[in-house]
Amino acid sequence: MTIMTKFLGATAALALSAGAALADPALIYDLGGKFDKSFNEAAYNGAQRWAEETGGTYKDIEMQSEAQREQALRRFAEAGFSPVITAGFAFADPINNVAADYPDTKFVNIDGWLPEVPENVLLINFQEHQGSYLVGMLAAMESKSNTVGFIGGMDIPLIRHFACGYAQGAKAVNPDITVISNMTGTTPAAWNDPVKGTELAKAQIGQGADVIYAAAGGTGIGVLQTAADEGIKSIGVDSNQNHMHPGSVLTSMLKRVDNAVFEAMSGGADLETGTFMTLGLAEDGVGYAVDENNAELISDDMIAAVEDAKAKIISGDLEVVSYYANDSCPALEF
Amino acid sequence: MDKMPAWADAVLVPLISLLLAAFLSALVILAIGENPVDAFKLMVDGALMRSSGWGYTLYYATNFIFTGLAVAVAFHARLFNIGGEGQAVLGGLGAALACLFIPWPHWSLAIIGGAFAAAAFGALWALIPAYLQAKRGSHIVITTIMFNFIAAALLNYVLVNLLKPAGSMEPATANFPEATHLPSFQDMFATADNPLFRGSPANVTFFLALIACVLVWLLIWRTRLGYEIRAQGHSETAARYAGISPVRITIVAMLISGGLAGLMAVNATMGEAERLVINAAEGAGFIGIAVALMGRNHPVGVLMAALLFGFLYQGGAELALWTNIPRELIVVIQALVILFTGALDNMVRMPLEKLFVKRRAA
Numbered sequence: 001m002t003i004m005t006k007f008l009g010a011t012a013a014l015a016l017s018a019g020a021a022l023a024d025p026a027l028i029y030d031l032g033g034k035f036d037k038s039f040n041e042a043a044y045n046g047a048q049r050w051a052e053e054t055g056g057t058y059k060d061i062e063m064q065s066e067a068q069r070e071q072a073l074r075r076f077a078e079a080g081f082s083p084v085i086t087a088g089f090a091f092a093d094p095i096n097n098v099a100a101d102y103p104d105t106k107f108v109n110i111d112g113w114l115p116e117v118p119e120n121v122l123l124i125n126f127q128e129h130q131g132s133y134l135v136g137m138l139a140a141m142e143s144k145s146n147t148v149g150f151i152g153g154m155d156i157p158l159i160r161h162f163a164c165g166y167a168q169g170a171k172a173v174n175p176d177i178t179v180i181s182n183m184t185g186t187t188p189a190a191w192n193d194p195v196k197g198t199e200l201a202k203a204q205i206g207q208g209a210d211v212i213y214a215a216a217g218g219t220g221i222g223v224l225q226t227a228a229d230e231g232i233k234s235i236g237v238d239s240n241q242n243h244m245h246p247g248s249v250l251t252s253m254l255k256r257v258d259n260a261v262f263e264a265m266s267g268g269a270d271l272e273t274g275t276f277m278t279l280g281l282a283e284d285g286v287g288y289a290v291d292e293n294n295a296e297l298i299s300d301d302m303i304a305a306v307e308d309a310k311a312k313i314i315s316g317d318l319e320v321v322s323y324y325a326n327d328s329c330p331a332l333e334f
Numbered sequence: 335m336d337k338m339p340a341w342a343d344a345v346l347v348p349l350i351s352l353l354l355a356a357f358l359s360a361l362v363i364l365a366i367g368e369n370p371v372d373a374f375k376l377m378v379d380g381a382l383m384r385s386s387g388w389g390y391t392l393y394y395a396t397n398f399i400f401t402g403l404a405v406a407v408a409f410h411a412r413l414f415n416i417g418g419e420g421q422a423v424l425g426g427l428g429a430a431l432a433c434l435f436i437p438w439p440h441w442s443l444a445i446i447g448g449a450f451a452a453a454a455f456g457a458l459w460a461l462i463p464a465y466l467q468a469k470r471g472s473h474i475v476i477t478t479i480m481f482n483f484i485a486a487a488l489l490n491y492v493l494v495n496l497l498k499p500a501g502s503m504e505p506a507t508a509n510f511p512e513a514t515h516l517p518s519f520q521d522m523f524a525t526a527d528n529p530l531f532r533g534s535p536a537n538v539t540f541f542l543a544l545i546a547c548v549l550v551w552l553l554i555w556r557t558r559l560g561y562e563i564r565a566q567g568h569s570e571t572a573a574r575y576a577g578i579s580p581v582r583i584t585i586v587a588m589l590i591s592g593g594l595a596g597l598m599a600v601n602a603t604m605g606e607a608e609r610l611v612i613n614a615a616e617g618a619g620f621i622g623i624a625v626a627l628m629g630r631n632h633p634v635g636v637l638m639a640a641l642l643f644g645f646l647y648q649g650g651a652e653l654a655l656w657t658n659i660p661r662e663l664i665v666v667i668q669a670l671v672i673l674f675t676g677a678l679d680n681m682v683r684m685p686l687e688k689l690f691v692k693r694r695a696a
Contacts, residue, residue, distance in 0.1 A: 031613075034660070061654055062661045065616050067393060067535050067606055068651050074533045075655055091505050093609070098533070155490060156505050157498075186490030188613050229463075327500075 007306060025050075025265045026074050026081035027060040028033050030088030031121055032191040033061050036218040036274065038238040043087040043110070045239065046261030069094040072201040076303060079104040079220040083271055084123075085264050087257065089113065089158065089200075095121055106271050108264045110257055111158065122273045124260045128158075129165030130313055131286030133320045134306050135235050135253045136169025138288065139211040140177050142250055144234055149198050149209035151223050153216035154190040155183035155334075162237075164329035171331050172309070179332055180204050184219045187293070194222030201226035201234075211235065211250060224249060233297070236289075244323075246293040254287045282314045338690035344635070344681075348628060348660030348675055350682045352642075354673040359667040368659055370490060375445060380652025381645045389519055389534020391459040393606065394618075395644030396536070399543040400598035401622025402640050403550050406590035406631035411556055411583055412567040418595040419479025419619025420485030421456040425596025427489060429603045430497070430610035433510040444514040449542065456591040459485060464588030468581040474588075491518015493612055501691050516605045537650035547633040553590070563587050563658070568583070595619060627676035639675075646671060 027047050029040040040062075047058055059081060061072055069086075073094055076084045083106035086095065086157040092112025099107055099118040107121045117123055138147040148170050152159035167179045184190040184199045197219040201212055205226075212227055214220030220237060221244075227234035228245035236242065238254035243249075260279065264271060279285020288306065289296055312318035323329050337343075360370035381387045400419045408415035432451035438444035463477035493505040516538050519531035554560040566574040566583045574580055602614045621643055628642075629635025650664035674682075 006606070064651065064654065064661050066602075066611060066613050067390065070400075070533070070535070071390060071651060072655065090611070092504065093506070093509075093607075101533070115499075156494060163554065185613075187486045 023082050023266070023269060024056065025058045026076040026084045027058055027261065028069075028076070028084065028086045028091065029062045029180065030062065030086075030090060030191075031063050031188050032088075032217045036192065037221055037244070038217045038236075039255070040087055040217075042168070042239045042255065043085070043255035046063045046258030047085075048263060049258065050262050050265040054266070066090075070098055073107070074099045074101075077107075078103040082269070083108050083264055083267070085261055086110065086112075087261075092123065095333050104271050106269075106293070108271070108273075110260055116272055117202070117276060119274045122271060122275060122277060124264075124277045124279065126255050126257075126260075126285050127278065127280030127322075128162050128255060128282045128286060129168075129320050129322050131253045131255065131288065132165030132215075133169035133172070133313070134163045134281075134288050134310060135213060135251055136166035136171075137173050137306050137309060138169075138251055138298065138299075138302055139166070139235060140173035141171040141215060141305065142297070143174075143177065143209075143211050145208045145210045146174065146176065147180065147206035147208040148211065149177060149201070149207075149212035150181040151204070151212060151214045151216055151220070152181070152183045153185075153198060153219055155186050156190060157327070159183065159215055160329065160334055161323040162333055163334075164323040166213055167329065167332035168320055169309075173305070178208070178283065180207055180209055181332055181334065184216050191219060193216035193219045194225070198226045199221030202230070205230050205232060213237070213253070215253070240289040241295040242289055242291050245252065247297070250297055251294055251295060252289040254289050256285050256287070259285070280313075281310055342686065344630065347679065347683050347686060349674050350686070351674040351679065352671065354682070355667075355670040358670050361459040362663065362666060362670075363659065364658065366663065368564070368657060372459075373653060373657060373659065376652055376656060377645070377649025380655075381626045381648040385523075385530040386532050387648060389531040389536040389647040391538040391644040392540050393534065393601070394647040395640040395645070396452045396540045396543045396605075396627045397598050397603045398619040398640035398643050399545065400601070400613045401618050402600075402625030402629060403546055403622075403633065404575035404591045404594035404619075404631070405622045405626035406629065406636055407550060407554070407563070407594060408587055409626060409631050410560075411563045411587035412570070413464075413467070413584060413587055413591070414475050415460065415588065415591045415595075416475060416476055416623060417460060417619070418622045419485060419593035419615050419617065420478070420482035421459045421592040422598045422602075422615035423482075423485040423489050424459040425452035425456035425539075426603045426610050426614040427492060427599075428452045428596060429599045429636045430507050433514040433604060434497075434507060437511070438513050440513060441516055442667075445516055445538065445542070445604065448514065448604050449597055450594050452599045453593035454596070454597040456599070457593040459596070460588045462583065462590075462594025464585045466495050467599070468469070468584040468678050469587075484508045490612060491612070497610070504611070506607075506662065509609045510604065514604060515608050516600075518605070535606040537601065540606045541601065542597070544637075544660040546597065547637055547674065549596070551633045559586065564594070595622070624672040627679070642671075643668075 085108040089111040090099045095107045110124045201223045211233045214223035215237045224234045228248035233250040239257045241252045342467035363370040431447040467474040497507045499508045518537040524530045562578045584630040624638040628639040
């Protein structure tokens with residue numbers, strides 16, 4: 001609450017000094033909404049950390065419709081905000097359309113892809129399959145029923161990418177393990193449907209899964225809740241979700257969107273653009289979360305095995321196959 | 335005898351409903367500690383006081399005109415088509431296929447071809463529920479809403495597996511070729527020293543929507559088919575007695591309705607995104623129901639209601655941009671307007687009717 005009040009105060013102050021607010025950063029969340037306890041919230045946390053550490057102010061907005069994407073980009077650019085940071089792949093194309101009109105504004109996109117990156121645009125990608133591989137190993141080591149589950153949000157390549165890394169990790173530990181994979185839906189509503197998440201989790205538990213990894217934005221809240229209610233383990237995503245159900249959330253696959261946002265805001269005018277930035281295990285862009293909420297769930301043996309794999313992935317001795325490489329997964333059928 | 339004058343029915347009732355909705359919205363805004371007067375000013379300023387704001391208002395309105403007309407036409411035959419969303423999704427697919435695979439030399443030809451493909455796909459998507467209703471008696475409300483989900487799943491499959499450019503993260507088609515890009519209002523009206531409609535998505539499709547309004551009016555009130563549609567809407571048994579085939583009317587009305595909903599995609603795909611994104615219809619099919627209700631299923635009413643909802647969408651976007659009013663609340667405000675103008679229509683109408691009758695009696 002105090003953070004919220006401080007934040008409201010900060011934006012109110014910003015609104016008052018609208019003309020003078022040159023070169024403040026702006027942050028645009030995707031349709032899932034700011035407080036999805038996952039991807040968008042990670043972006044928000046990064047911005048919040050930046051605001052607290054530097055005393056700076058920023059402007060943010062949640063999307064409601066597709067046409068708004070370009071509108072928000074233009075309005076922020078015209079109002080003098082820079083860098084304009086966007087969370088979610090769907091912003092890549094609108095940024096491509098507007099970037100040339102605002103050469104003095106720097107645009108940042110997280111998760112997006114463009115065939116050619118304009119001069120004033122930075123695209124940040126994460127090696128989610130590497131982090132998912134590690135939590136997949138943890139899931140397989142934890143599972144007693146030899147069955148682990150995956151619940152994705154919207155059925156898109158990005159989420160298959162998560163699932164694929166997870167399945168590879170699980171099968172690296174136990175080649176005979178069964179990986180059940182379900183997607184919540186085929187529309188953006190799938191990012192924010194905790195009820196459906198609950199149903200899918202129950203269905204997977206019915207099939208024997210005793211660890212379920214949710215990569216589904218706000219939908220994952222329902223998955224984690226159900227896992228806690230039914231007494232099985234779950235794995236959170238993007239933000240550290242261990243605290244949501246201590247003792248039930250085995251770990252969280254961290255995607256350090258917060259770091260990316262923090263770095264972009266800190267970079268300010270000096271931010272290097274016109275390129276891709278890829279954040280993997282080596283750059284601490286992805287990882288798994290261990291804190292006081294799950295320390296008892298993860299044994300030293302498990303940590304040793306995962307750290308070993310992590311070192312091998314970083315050194316290149318172990319290659320986690322990316323779903324993008326040929327739009328298919330060696331360890332999982334979709 | 336116990337009727338109120340036409341002007342009161344068409345103007346006064348919606349106006350009072352709107353005022354009630356605005357009043358309740360103001361209370362809600364007040365309750366979260368924002369100033370409703372400032373919020374309203376911001377909405378008007380953002381949506382109506384700048385040409386770029388108008389550009390967005392008219393863009394949204396164009397979508398709502400098509401989907402509103404779609405619901406209205408079906409409703410004249412007493413068919414409640416709530417599948418506008420799915421029909422618009424399929425319309426988008428039709429427009430995208432036409433734009434991607436036919437080498438159009440000029441946008442003027444592309445809009446005709448794209449509109450034809452969008453309408454055809456939308457109409458075909460409505461044909462199946464129409465057939466099930468006409469021949470099997472499966473209720474159109476149930477089937478059309480289920481077809482929305484099938485449409486979303488189908489589009490998702492096509493985009494992810496067939497039309498997505500390699501390497502792209504987003505389930506969307508490649509950009510349409512340059513020649514199919516429809517001129518926006520900016521291209522049409524902006525001059526070097528007067529950059530009207532800058533960056534806004536309103537485009538030539540708006541005029542297509544206006545033409546659709548005129549054609550729907552002609553169809554419903556000036557043609558034999560329109561008469562038959564209305565006859566079935568008023569009394570199916572009477573219509574059948576008069577020799578009007580309910581099967582034929584159900585199917586034809588739904589085909590027209592689906593075609594109109596599909597046309598919405600011309601605006602959203604060829605006019606705005608210039609590619610097909612998965613979320614292209616984004617609820618306009620459902621807003622169309624409210625627009626048709628509020629517009630009394632008359633093209634002029636639909637046009638006015640669509641403009642109002644366009645204003646609410648664009649004004650709501652401005653609120654989200656520059657205030658701390660959360661987006662959920664903006665949805666609440668939009669829902670209040672729908673509630674009062676659509677669902678609670680009789681709440682205002684009945685007392686008003688009594689009032690007029692009493693005055694006349696006195």
